[in-house]
Amino acid sequence: MEKVKFEFEVTNQEFINILFDNLEEKIKLIEKELNVKLSLYGNGIKIIGNKNYSSATYNLLIELYELYKKDGNISEQQVRYLIDMIKKGKNGISKTLLDYIICTTSRGKPIKPKTLGQKQYLDYILSNDIVFGVGPAGTGKTYLAMAMAIRAFKNNEVDRIILTRPAVEAGESLGFLPGDLQEKIDPYLRPIYDALFEILGYEQYLKLVEKGLIEVAPLAYMRGRTLDNAYVVLDEAQNTTNEQMKMFLTRIGYGSKAIITGDITQIDLPRGKKSGLKNASNILRNIDGIAFMDFESTDIVRHPLVQKIINAYEKFELKENKNGNINK
DSSP: OOEEEEEEEOOOHHHHHHHHHHHHHHHHHHHHHHTOEEEEETTEEEEEEEHHHHHHHHHHHHHHHHHHHHHSOOOHHHHHHHHHHHHTTOOOHHHHHHTOOOEEOTTSOEEOOSSHHHHHHHHHHHHOSEEEEEOOTTSOHHHHHHHHHHHHHHTTSOSEEEEEEOOOOTTOOGGGSOSSHHHHHHHHHHHHHHHHHHHHOHHHHHHHHHTTSEEEEEGGGGTTOOBOSEEEEEOSGGGOBHHHHHHHHTTBOTTOEEEEEEOTTOOOOOTTOOBHHHHHHHHSTTSTTEEEEEOOGGGOOSOHHHHHHHHHHHHHHHHHHHHHHHHO
8 A cells, every 4th residue: 555644743842752752662652553654854743654544643643742732741551542542533532531630639630531431431420329330450440439529529519428348359358367347457448548648648538537527448337327418439349249239329318429330350259149230230220310331441541561461351251251152
């Protein structure tokens, strides 16, 4: 196929340096994924490749420049994600994501969606009282839910925040852990603590906990309560039983919002126990006021290998399931 040349004109040297720095890794990534050759010329970046790929690369550079103008930097994750979206024919993504800021961390860093899936998740949270965020590790399900909870609390939309998760882990038992009940439970809640410390800061977190405005507790502590005017986040919901999930969902009171997050590929329940998250997904999907966000591997914002690992496992499990059905 005949190669064509596109020229992306940009005079901002810092933007060019960001793309071509660190042994030109970002440029090499673009060249490999979009099958083009990029080089510098007097007024910007020259693109050489077949017409479709060169045009796609030109659109990609537009998106990346929008990111740079807003944030002053471009990460490898952003480059990879935008390449995936450009390949699917989606443009104008950067402006959609950049204009949405949830809140800022204790260090002043803005928290905002990094993928269209994350943006859809936030839209669901704003427009529904109960939202399920279901998907693989690294998609920001829990972190974004807590950021939204903190924003609602700061805006006086709710009186308190309650964060909970079942104390279930693979191959471990609470009885064998040292310390009193709270000390036994704390390791299971550590991911929630880490996110709270980053968003609020340690001192602010302690003040709110002392006042009873933030509660971090195992799911068993929710039984028998009515949670009014609260933002409630249930994490690791794939490890709830059907009974626990029903118990949790029926705790929700007036003026409250509940976010339930989990990954149905990482269920640690004892053999024979069915996941309450999987069951709820089948039962509740068509109820008004309840939304389900099904994250995909393209929404993963961790190390790029995480996405490849999850895709590999999905292919393996699909193959195993097919073979199992054939052998039955």
